[in-house]
Amino acid sequence: MAFPHPSLYFLFATFLLMQTLGDAATCSDCFTQSRAAYYPNSDEKGTETGECGFGTFGATINGGDVSAASDLYRNGVGCGACYQVRCTDSNHCSDKGVTVVITDHGSSDRTDFILSRRAFGQMAQTTDAAASLLALGVVDIEYRRVPCSYPNKNITFKIDENSNYPYYLAFVIWYQQGKKDVTAVQLCETQNFGCKLLDRTYGAVWTTTSPPSGPLLIRMLFSDDDDENWVVPVNNIPGDWKPGNTYDSGVQVN
Template sequence: MKPAMNYGCLLCILVLLPALCHSQDSFTPSRATYYGSPDCYGTPTGACGYGEYGRTVNDGSVTGVSRLYRNGSGCGACYQVRCTKPQCTGEGAYVVATDYGEGDRTDFILSPRAYAKMAQPDEYQTKQLFAYGVVEVEFRRVPCRYSGYNLVFKVHEQSKYPHYLAIVMLYVGGTYDITAVEYWQEDCQEWKPMRRVYGAVFDTQSPPSGDVNLRFQVSWSNGATWVQPKYPLPRDWKAGATYDSQIQLD
């Protein structure tokens, strides 16, 4: 993402989604800017590999992150970001990390929609905040809450049935990270690791020919565990299809 000035999106101030809730963690000082977007939403070509999900999740209140990207394991993390200018609210914006981006010593490059939410609900105040371009902020990680959604895995559009399988993890709730994905190799009777290609995308050049049993390593600040979807990926999987894991992370 490239930081940019975009005054056409000054009025994109929407109600905060109830999907994200508060955390008791302390705030960390940082800096934030925003990127140009014709409709104030995110970008479908972000480094996390989310596609359209990365553009519209959390109603477009998304962000590119730098050090918080953590080689892709930071994709999908949720943050409360609030600025310290007089034009800013005490609540700030609640955002989802969907891309990698570096600005002027910034941790966050926000969508215009998210950047506007840091401002007082007044067009003049919002315009002033956009005029700064880069602002001092403080942030903390908060749990993601996706009402009505379990952890979902999507067969990436670049998958080529039956020889190449890539999946991307969506709707990771709570303050969890997906740090590894494995599939069951029946003839070897062992779990085989999938490669993290980039962001939230994992792949294998030799997927099993039948149903594909997957498991995901879920990590948090002081531990990790493996979780397995209730149903395997069907043998006739298709590129672009999404599958509900029946796993609820919160």
């Protein structure tokens, strides 16, 4: 009986190894090991001064289950992303953990997340276990990116209070849905359909000087490693937009 040449075994083994490594590298549902702390001297919810620029919305979105991120902040691209975070101590921690929204930038003692007190306690099995976790201050965790979901909420544009009608427009995007990042935003005139790319000034704040007059259409590019697509709102921002106002886009992203 003839046996395959040893080199064929080597090639086959190499193929299996490369396939396994490739699958591991592209595993979007896999957990990553890390550490998490919580905001010191904070109340149950998040901060109103987070570096994403969400303001008071950033403290209360998702019921206050929010977090600052270090590397996952990604110069603001990570703002609004959702992660499942669960601590790994089986004596205190639940299998489900907590889903948090990134609203701030920061790190502490080699952490990827600084959770709100509420979110930190949500990782525990019981109220007593939550108290034990808070007493530890920093815990080992594992996390993965998950879709953001806001039932009965459309993507909403909040005009920043620092905007100056009609000379300077700044806004943030509320209720970012799905599992993709908003990587580009265009501002389009509804009369002649001319569009221009906006600047990400910091965090999730998009700005432009000399915005066109009349109703405004905002197009958003949602991207991940595999795909990207432009999302066009149903509703325009009215021509007489005002700082501090919110405007419902009329669309949701699955």
